[in-house]
Amino acid sequence: MGIDPNYRLRPVSGEHGGHKVYGKVDPPKVLGVHGTIVGVDFDICIADGSCITACPVNVFQWYETPGNPVSEKKADPINENACIFCMACVNVCPVAAIDVKPP
Template sequence: MGIDPNYRSKPVIGDHSGHKIYSPQDQPPVPKEKALGVHGTIVGVDFDVCIADGSCITACPVNVFQWFDTPGHPASEKKADPINEQACIFCMACVNVCPVAAIDVKPP
């Protein structure tokens, strides 16, 4: 199960490092009480799907991502956070290398 491509239509539940956080999937792949939702609008990362293998961080030519600690999260204890999503050049490298399809990229 990857990121919900319609996550942008879900409620915004917060803000983090200048980007929105969208409500978790209706049936997240982690326990609901530990669900973190999707971070980012242009570059969305489903924090509940992300396993933190780092391939997106390495592949991104414009440094969109930065590690963010998520201690105790069942999928991984850190996430690739799209803190610089405005720099995205829509090359889709991150989407193409993510082994769990946790990333979705769409122009604003």
């Protein structure tokens, strides 16, 4: 199914690591979408690490999410402002949990 490309229209539920979090959040099961320029749907991210490896500008870092039923860590777009829009992360994500849009 993948990330909802319209997630930016959802209510902002908070901030984390300098970026917005969109949608409902009810830890540890529901974590929302993190990031505006580079959005990662924490509810479907399986933490295989392919986006971290593929990104040439280190947008992502691991974020621990203990108790989450999908994975106990997520690829957090902590440095989304460094994104060069190469789309490498989008292309390698096996569950299509990432959406990239210029500001």
